[in-house]
Amino acid sequence: MLAVIRVLTTDDEDLLNAHGRLISERYGIPTRSYCIPDQPRGIYDDETERVAVPKIVQLARRVEEEGAGAIFISCAADPALAEVRATCKVPVIGAGSAAAAVALAAGERIGVLNLMESTPAAVAAVLGRRMVAQARPEGVTNTRDLMTPEGKKQALKAAGLLVEKGADVIVFACTGYSTIGLAGDIKKHLGVRVIDAVEAGGLIASYVLPC
Amino acid sequence: MLAVIRVLTTDDEDLLNAHGRLISERYGIPTRSYCIPDQPRGIYDDETERVAVPKIVQLARRVEEEGAGAIFISCAADPALAEVRATCKVPVIGAGSAAAAVALAAGERIGVLNLMESTPAAVAAVLGRRMVAQARPEGVTNTRDLMTPEGKKQALKAAGLLVEKGADVIVFACTGYSTIGLAGDIKKHLGVRVIDAVEAGGLIASYVLPC
Numbered sequence: 001m002l003a004v005i006r007v008l009t010t011d012d013e014d015l016l017n018a019h020g021r022l023i024s025e026r027y028g029i030p031t032r033s034y035c036i037p038d039q040p041r042g043i044y045d046d047e048t049e050r051v052a053v054p055k056i057v058q059l060a061r062r063v064e065e066e067g068a069g070a071i072f073i074s075c076a077a078d079p080a081l082a083e084v085r086a087t088c089k090v091p092v093i094g095a096g097s098a099a100a101a102v103a104l105a106a107g108e109r110i111g112v113l114n115l116m117e118s119t120p121a122a123v124a125a126v127l128g129r130r131m132v133a134q135a136r137p138e139g140v141t142n143t144r145d146l147m148t149p150e151g152k153k154q155a156l157k158a159a160g161l162l163v164e165k166g167a168d169v170i171v172f173a174c175t176g177y178s179t180i181g182l183a184g185d186i187k188k189h190l191g192v193r194v195i196d197a198v199e200a201g202g203l204i205a206s207y208v209l210p211c
Numbered sequence: 212m213l214a215v216i217r218v219l220t221t222d223d224e225d226l227l228n229a230h231g232r233l234i235s236e237r238y239g240i241p242t243r244s245y246c247i248p249d250q251p252r253g254i255y256d257d258e259t260e261r262v263a264v265p266k267i268v269q270l271a272r273r274v275e276e277e278g279a280g281a282i283f284i285s286c287a288a289d290p291a292l293a294e295v296r297a298t299c300k301v302p303v304i305g306a307g308s309a310a311a312a313v314a315l316a317a318g319e320r321i322g323v324l325n326l327m328e329s330t331p332a333a334v335a336a337v338l339g340r341r342m343v344a345q346a347r348p349e350g351v352t353n354t355r356d357l358m359t360p361e362g363k364k365q366a367l368k369a370a371g372l373l374v375e376k377g378a379d380v381i382v383f384a385c386t387g388y389s390t391i392g393l394a395g396d397i398k399k400h401l402g403v404r405v406i407d408a409v410e411a412g413g414l415i416a417s418y419v420l421p422c
Contacts, residue, residue, distance in 0.1 A: 085318070091317055094316075098316040101312040101315040102415060104312040104315075104337055105304060105309040105312035105411070106304065106415055106418070107296070107302065108293065128339065168296075193302060195418075200418075203417075203418050204313060204316040207313060207317070207406075207411075
């Protein structure tokens with residue numbers, strides 16, 4: 001079983017399970033989703049990441065004790081990834097580094113599609129000088145904006161910019177793109193390879209999970 | 212369909228199809244295997260790589276014309292990878308960079324298991340400073356040596372050295388380890404994660420192949 005750690009607080013089961021469901025459906029892996037306490041708005045700056053780290057570590061310890069075969073931290077900033085790896089024995093995967101790694105294997109020149117911020121350090125560190133461009137949709141200030149026709153249009157436009165700058169692979173540096181299924185739209189309209197961060201995490205998990 | 216390019220010359224169908232078969236069985240992907248002309252001993256030094264590059268490019272062009280959905284160059288040195296990517300429109304995957312990338316996503320400190328040579332540039336470039344150790348089995352001078360009990364014992368010993376040096380993930384920098392199924396032995400005896408280069412290539416292919 002893959003434990004999926006969502007780095008926000010929610011009692012909406014549908015939202016909680018959204019990433020785990022994507023992974024289960026695509027890779028046939030059993031998943032169980034968990035969320036951290038007291039952060040309904042998730043992680044959105046250095047301070048909210050700092051307070052989230054010990055919560056993620058504690059949660060990871062618990063899910064390992066409960067028998068998780070691997071742990072997926074489903075956020076492209078890879079919060080607490082190093083700390084959880086230092087604590088847990090099972091494989092620990094971060095959405096950001098997994099997506100960046102799959103992009104490195106899938107193409108030559110990587111374009112990063114961010115959401116609100118610049119490229120997360122976890123993504124930039126893996127890509128190194130293979131990152132040829134980064135962009136983000138105009139006018140989008142949270143993941144909810146993405147769910148509007150205008151938000152999706154702006155995300156597609158930003159992806160187009162990455163292709164213009166020479167990217168042969170686009171990597172999502174936010175898991176918010178996974179839930180709206182943006183990869184399909186980009187492939188259809190721009191004909192470029194796309195690496196979705198949640199899917200990439202699931203792909204790596206499907207490989208490292210004990211059979 | 213995934214085209215698997217073997218960088219040697221053989222009329223032994225079993226040998227030719229060995230990597231493609233592993234990928235088909237593990238990921239349910241249809242594969243077709245091809246080999247380059249006039250190199251029965253494959254690629255084993257700079258000169259044999261140099262002469263192989265145009266052959267690989269020509270072969271890749273042909274398999275793309277014949278309808279391959281993606282191309283896998285099944286050698287950890289990633290010979291001609293950049294050249295083929297510059298020529299072909301379909302996704303092109305190299306065993307070395309794919310294995311290194313999957314290792315980056317699966318763990319923190321990567322140990323590289325080489326065969327006869329030192330770490331291929333294609334693997335080292337992706338791993339960067341995440342490569343904590345490299346080793347190779349003593350007394351092994353070709354892939355046939357690996358198929359003996361002594362060869363396998365030495366390979367396991369080299370893998371043990373990587374773990375002693377702090378690796379939490381071992382990546383195979385030679386596809387010769389795939390055919391002897393060394394990953395299973397290492398996991399069993401050393402309890403460490405292993406990234407097999409042919410399997411890693413298949414994993415990335417399973418993601419980028421058009422559905």
